[in-house]
Amino acid sequence: xxxxxxxxxxxxxxxxxxxxxxxxxxxxxxxxxxxxxxxxxxxxxxxxxxxxxxxxxxxxxxxxxxxxxxxxxxxxxxxxxxxxxxxxxxxxxxxxxxxxxxxxxxxxxxxxxxxxxxxxxxxxxxxxxxxxxxxxxxxxxxxxxxxxxxxxxxxxxxxxxxxxxxxxxxxxxxxxxxxxxxxxxxxxxxxxxxxxxxxxxxxxxxxxxxxxxxxxxxxxxxxxxxxxxxxxxxxxxxxxxxxxxxxxxxxxxxxxxxxxxxxxxxxxxxxxxxxxxxxxxxxxxxxxxxxxxxxxxxxxxxxxxxxxxxxxxxxxxxxxxxxxxxxxxxxxxxxxxxxxxxxxxxxxxxxxxxxxxxxxxxxxxxxxxxxxxxxxxxxxxxxxxxxxxxxxxxxxxxxxxxxxxxxxxxxxxxxxxxxxxxxxxxxxxxxxxxxxxxxxxxxxxxxxxxxxxxxxxxxxxxxxxxxxxxxxxxxxxxxxxxxxxxxxxxxxxxxxxxxxxxxxxxxxxxxxxxxxxxxxxxxxxxxxxxxxxxxxxxxxxxxxxxxxxxxxxxxxxxxxxxxxxxxxxxxxxxxxxxxxxxxxxxxxxxxxxxxxxxxxxxxxxxxxxxxxxxxxxxxxxxxxxxxxxxxxxxxxxxxxxxxxxxxxxxxxxxxxxxxxxxxxxxxxxxxxxxxxxxxxxxxxxxxxxxxxxxxxxxxxxxxxxxxxxxxxxxxxxxxxxxxxxxxxxxxxxxxxxxxxxxxxxxxxxxxxxxxxxxxxxxxxxxxxxxxxxxxxxxxxxxxxxxxxxxxxxxxxxxxxxxxxxxxxxxxxxxx
Numbered sequence: 163x164x165x166x167x168x169x170x171x172x173x174x175x176x177x178x179x180x181x182x183x184x185x186x187x188x189x190x191x192x193x194x195x196x197x198x199x200x201x202x203x204x205x206x207x208x209x210x211x212x213x214x215x216x217x218x219x220x221x222x223x224x225x226x227x228x229x230x231x232x233x234x235x236x237x238x239x240x241x242x243x244x245x246x247x248x249x250x251x252x253x254x255x256x257x258x259x260x261x262x263x264x265x266x267x268x269x270x271x272x273x274x275x276x277x278x279x280x281x282x283x284x285x286x287x288x289x290x291x292x293x294x295x296x297x298x299x300x301x302x303x304x305x306x307x308x309x310x311x312x313x314x315x316x317x318x319x320x321x322x323x324x325x326x327x328x329x330x331x332x333x334x335x336x337x338x339x340x341x342x343x344x345x346x347x348x349x350x351x352x353x354x355x356x357x358x359x360x361x362x363x364x365x366x367x368x369x370x371x372x373x374x375x376x377x378x379x380x381x382x383x384x385x386x387x388x389x390x391x392x393x394x395x396x397x398x399x400x401x402x403x404x405x406x407x408x409x410x411x412x413x414x415x416x417x418x419x420x421x422x423x424x425x426x427x428x429x430x431x432x433x434x435x436x437x438x439x440x441x442x443x444x445x446x447x448x449x450x451x452x453x454x455x456x457x458x459x460x461x462x463x464x465x466x467x468x469x470x471x472x473x474x475x476x477x478x479x480x481x482x483x484x485x486x487x488x489x490x491x492x493x494x495x496x497x498x499x500x501x502x503x504x505x506x507x508x509x510x511x512x513x514x515x516x517x518x519x520x521x522x523x524x525x526x527x528x529x530x531x532x533x534x535x536x537x538x539x540x541x542x543x544x545x546x547x548x549x550x551x552x553x554x555x556x557x558x559x560x561x562x563x564x565x566x567x568x569x570x571x572x573x574x575x576x577x578x579x580x581x582x583x584x585x586x587x588x589x590x591x592x593x594x595x596x597x598x599x600x601x602x603x604x605x606x607x608x609x610x611x612x613x614x615x616x617x618x619x620x621x622x623x624x625x626x627x628x629x630x631x632x633x634x635x636x637x638x639x640x641x642x643x644x645x646x647x648x649x650x651x652x653x654x655x656x657x658x659x660x661x662x663x664x665x666x667x668x669x670x671x672x673x674x675x676x677x678x679x680x681x682x683x684x685x686x687x688x689x690x691x692x693x694x695x696x697x698x699x700x701x702x703x704x705x706x707x708x709x710x711x712x713x714x715x716x717x718x719x720x721x722x723x724x725x726x727x728x729x730x731x732x733x734x735x736x737x738x739x740x741x742x743x744x745x746x747x748x749x750x751x752x753x754x755x756x757x758x759x760x761x762x763x764x765x766x767x768x769x770x771x772x773x774x775x776x777x778x779x780x781x782x783x784x785x786x787x788x789x790x791x792x793x794x795x796x797x798x799x800x801x802x803x804x805x806x807x808x809x810x811x812x813x814x815x816x817x818x819x820x821x822x823x824x825x826x827x828x829x830x831x832x833x834x835x836x837x838x839x840x841x842x843x844x845x846x847x848x849x850x851x852x853x854x855x856x857x858x859x860x861x862x863x864x865x866x867x868x869x870x871x872x873x874x875x876x877x878x879x880x881x882x883x884x885x886x887x888x889x890x891x892x893x894x895x896x897x898x899x900x901x902x903x904x905x906x907x908x909x910x911x912x913x914x915x916x917x918x919x920x921x922x923x924x925x926x927x928x929x930x931x932x933x934x935x936x937x938x939x940x941x942x943x944x945x946x947x948x949x950x951x952x953x954x955x956x957x958x959x960x961x962x963x964x965x966x967x968x969x970x971x972x973x974x975x976x977x
Contacts, residue, residue, distance in 0.1 A: 207697065223973050241449050246301050246315035247463045249490040252277045253319030257492035261317050261396070262667065263299060268446040269465030269486055270418030271520070273299055274400040274665050277319070287397040287667060289514070290802050291408060291816045292528055295361035295392025297369070298322035302340070302685065303349040309349045310339040310372065325369060325390035334371060336390065342370035343822055349935070355407070363394045372763040398663055399600055403639060409525040409810065414639040419520040422501060425645045426514035427479040435574060438734030441476035445484065453819070459531065460491035468506070480507030495666030496605070504656040513657055514648040520602045521624045521641035523595050527817050528637045529835040531598050531892035534685045534796060535559070544640040546621040547603070547681060548578055548593040555680040557596065558621040560640030567627040574622070578642070581617040592678060593619055594639055594664070599798045601681045605662040615659050618645040634836040667798050684796055690789025694719070695797050708803040708815055712794070712895050716902040719790060723783055724910065731914040736771055794895045805894065815895035818845040840890050847897035852886040854904035861908060933944030
């Protein structure tokens with residue numbers, strides 16, 4: 163029975179990880195697809211309350227969503243080149259939780275870096291896939307007339323902004339041309355990354371730049387040599403696909419986030435899978451005017467784009483001005499956003515906008531993490547999430563969206579809700595893109611329960627479906643877009659809506675404050691997972707190290723289950739006592755499987771033995787084990803929590819321990835990101851897990867008594883080695899749990915054996931198979947022989963040994 167229990171344990175664990183692997187192989191069933199009208203406004207929208215006709219010059223409160231506008235109808239001249247702006251800061255004393263980089267080409271978000279600090283002054287959320295030093299983000303591009311990289315933006319508080327040069331010069335500036343970093347010439351942004359690849363946080367590096375100043379008056383640019391102290395890489399929660407570094411995936415498109423365009427102008431709307439209305443230029447590629455302001459509450463950047471009579475004539479429209487505002491306050495994970503469509507013509511127009519969601523969320527750990535999802539088809543590294551009154555919290559798999567795009571490219575986008583749906587389906591509390599440990603989502607304005615001014619929401623991908631390679635589909639660039647209700651906007655008036663954009667960690671307390679608590683999903687046995695996660699945090703508050711806290715948590719859990727483990731060990735001892743009799747029955751019914759099982763069952767009933775009593779404790783332990791696994795897999799507190807502060811190894815308990823990098827010389831099918839069985843790093847902790855599993859089997863599995871048993875043991879050893887493939891990329895925190903649990907199990911079994919009663923559990927006379935002599939010298943049957951006779955359906959007859967019939971094939975009886 164003991165080996166059966168071990169077989170059950172190994173098989174259960176293998177099945178569990180096999181199930182996890184299966185989750186990423188199937189996509190969720192496609193949802194309904196909203197039909198794009200591309201022409202006339204739907205009658206259902208025409209009759210909506212938001213489209214109530216507005217009389218000439220009504221008071222502002224007469225029409226929800228329409229604001230007065232005093233701007234002149236003249237079209238403002240557009241800049242020739244895009245410009246970059248920032249909100250927030252990387253300065254630890256600024257109080258900001260993020261640094262946002264905005265691009266005037268389309269007025270969208272190019273980059274969001276989380277800059278909040280912990281008690282030790284380090285980034286609370288840093289990049290975990292790189293250990294090099296960080297200089298700053300420049301939105302750089304190769305110089306046109308010389309070797310070097312043009313600086314387009316310098317984030318406040320970054321090492322580049324704080325760098326110093328001779329003459330009390332502080333900070334790189336927009337327009338500088340970086341020609342060398344760390345004594346290495348650079349000609350592209352990739353050269354800068356390569357020059358910094360061998361550095362570490364805290365290192366000082368030299369940056370050589372060329373700068374044009376007013377004093378130059380046409381002379382040659384001056385050369386400045388800056389010295390900068392590097393920091394850790396802050397987590398770039400949103401970034402362009404081309405800036406993905408090692409996580410850059412072929413086929414993902416670099417596109418700004420939160421882009422705005424016209425969704426409807428009178429009778430013309432955006433057709434399916436198109437970026438703009440047919441006949442109208444792509445507003446997301448135009449350069450918008452920009453204005454930045456600061457006040458006591460925070461910082462604000464506004465973008466505006468005026469469309470002239472000539473540009474609007476192709477779609478039967480009149481001049482319109484689009485504008486949008488981003489505002490950021492200290493100590494906040496939310497950007498306040500306002501979207502406005504101004505009718506600057508002399509005639510009323512029916513207008514609506516399309517607002518894209520975020521894309522380019524961090525791909526950290528996509529090649530090893532297994533994101534827990536409510537969908538049977540599994541989750542990708544980025545998935546669309548939303549919550550409506552009708553549907554509750556839902557997840558649309560990015561992997562499923564990619565499969566849909568490949569299967570039906572003409573109808574690739576998946577509708578979340580459409581304008582002809584029930585009212586509850588359009589009552590939205592949030593919609594966003596979800597990653598393993600972070601979420602970015604549109605929320606209603608503060609003090610507002612839901613977003614009620616949307617008529618359509620659709621999930622999509624920003625990837626070339628044919629270029630995304632096999633085994634890398636989980637890293638597809640997933641996003642969404644929303645369409646506003648269509649409203650008739652009188653002359654010199656504006657349609658205006660407000661949102662909030664949450665961009666932050668999946669920390670239970672943080673998400674609760676923003677109404678996003680359901681974004682954390684524990685799956686099966688969530689009650690156990692939440693309780694164990696809470697206990698883990700309590701232990702951490704005492705010991706100050708999550709690795710030690712995991713060990714203590716495992717010991718507490720295993721100690722609490724000791725009575726069940728002891729019961730299983732007692733049951734295993736009983737099974738060993740029955741083994742000889744069960745073997746005899748097996749020999750007697752060698753060719754009769756049904757008779758053998760019946761005989762074994764009757765014997766167990768006669769002696770009062772229940773074989774399931776040993777398996778029951780294992781079933782009771784499964785919810786606890788799975789709950790603990792889920793707690794360690796979901797808890798963001800383990801992300802970038804180190805095994806030891808003094809070691810670079812295992813610096814992230816939520817990922818593999820990454821002892822050393824072997825991706826540069828090992829075959830891709832073994833070490834590739836997503837394509838390899840093992841991944842680009844050698845991990846030592848999974849090896850220890852497998853070694854301990856094999857040691858447990860060798861210590862506690864009884865010697866093989868026949869060929870069948872020997873074959874079973876060999877298969878179990880092979881299964882354990884195969885499990886090493888599944889374990890090789892699991893988080894280091896989970897490996898610590900398995901290592902501690904295995905060591906505890908080995909010590910526990912030794913202790914249990916010493917505490918078990920030494921007396922036999924069954925009467926030897928009952929289980930003995932010997933024949934005793936009667937007074938006449940004849941052999942007589944024992945009670946065990948009578949049991950076997952009854953089970954075989956034979957009469958209870960005393961037969962001399964030399965006359966007794968033997969089962970076929972049993973051979974001669976040894977004397």
